């Protein structure tokens with residue numbers, strides 16, 4: 001397996017007195033796609049925020065390319081090569097699509113390279129080219145998600161953190177977006193850490209997966225093997241008793257501990 | 258007419274400062290008018306005390322007040338973001354009072370006139386005497402607005418300031434140094450107030466209470482929708498003209514309260530202002 005690009009060890013992050021992440025360790029090999037699955041409130045977003053420096057951990061380390069980055073300011077982390085695509089897109093609503101993309105390249109000084117990458121993201125998402133001068137706030141949810149991913153790509157990152165890109169999108173759009181995430185990983189060699197509730201899509205594009213439950217990792221394996229596990233089938237893929245994914249039921253069946 | 262327009266431009270410029278800061282940080286800076294006063298005094302000091310040329314003094318005053326705005330943000334105001342609006346209002350009103358007492362200590366509480374290249378000169382245009390002082394205010398405002406518009410629309414830093422105002426968290430994710438951007442916005446707002454102060458100085462005498470013009474500018478900002486930059490300018494000009502006409506056609510005294518009457522009416526009838534695109538900001 002390739003070298004580890006991102007390693008997280010014994011991470012603990014709090015919201016005031018509330019411990020959202022309870023001692024988590026995982027690794028993301030260079031050029032791979034790793035997914036962390038978890039229900040709403042499991043702590044997925046908190047993990048990504050801690051990695052990208054928006055939140056500081058109480059304990060533990062985040063090592064990126066051999067360098068400890070926990071507690072660093074987010075703009076420094078971005079400059080090191082980590083781009084975060086936040087939950088709920090978070091585009092700049094009153095800037096045009098093109099201006100949003102240029103803001104993604106804020107940390108870069110190579111004008112020619114930025115122009116090249118603008119063409120690149122337009123080739124991944126042609127709809128953005130046709131909307132280039134439109135205000136980002138006027139785009140549909142799917143288009144905003146495409147913009148958020150493209151904007152992160154404009155930083156020419158080594159690694160992208162994706163927070164629930166499927167949220168609120170139609171199955172067809174989700175499929176389209178996930179295919180492009182896989183292409184970005186393959187064609188650009190960008191390492192991807194993807195957190196999702198949509199286990200089915202995530203497990204199909206990722207190489208390795210972790211299952212997160214109330215702040216702890218309760219299972220990990222390669223994605224083909226995770227897809228075969230009964231609990232995953234039952235609670236995340238909805239193959240039995242569809243729709244019941246409550247964390248309490250998860251807990252009652254402690255088959256993996 | 259020209260007077261109303263010119264005074265309205267000043268209100269508009271100060272209102273623009275309110276709006277820029279509010280959009281970025283959701284703080285209402287009630288010391289905005291006092292920054293205008295500091296600008297006028299600083300320019301006066303360079304011209305009259307040190308004999309510096311008008312244009313150099315103008316530039317120095319604007320640069321100093323802008324720098325002061327940035328320092329104010331970095332040292333004091335940044336700490337109160339997230340506190341209740343009430344404490345923000347108290348703090349900025351308090352700062353305004355401090356600036357006024359500082360001005361009276363540094364420059365005395367007399368009333369001064371700033372000699373400028375435009376002072377007491379007029380051109381006859383179509384039979385009407387057009388005073389250069391008023392024209393200079395209007396031209397200054399137009400040029401300044403064009404420069405600001407170009408800066409915010411076409412430069413990387415200007416766009417990053419807009420981005421930081423629109424979605425602070427996302428700006429962080431892009432690697433934009435958001436705190437620095439906010440300090441720059443304070444610098445621009447303070448600089449614009451100082452420019453307004455220097456432009457205003459020849460038509461209105463300089464004293465430590467010059468800053469109370471900020472209250473009328475506040476009315477202008479509300480009229481324009483508090484959050485809209487063109488709205489601030491149009492609001493300012495509207496208030497300037499309303500004052501002019503109420504001075505001309507209504508009994509004495511109405512002129513001075515006209516701005517506040519407009520403020521109350523706007524708040525009661527159309528709280529979102531003329532350019533009311535109230536869009537909730539995230540984060």
Ligand SMILES: Nc1ncnc2c1ncn2[C@@H]1O[C@H](COP(=O)(O)OP(=O)(O)O)[C@@H](O)[C@H]1O
Nearest residue numbers: 015018020038039040041042043044045046047
């Ligand atoms: N701003 C906040 N203040 C307090 N608690 C929070 C905040 N954001 C999230 N939490 C709590 O932290 C836990 C993890 O949240 P989050 O990381 O957003 O979960 P996920 O992204 O998996 O849905 C949840 O229990 C949530 O209630």
Ligand SMILES: [Mg+2]
Nearest residue numbers: 044045046087
């Ligand atoms: Mg989340």
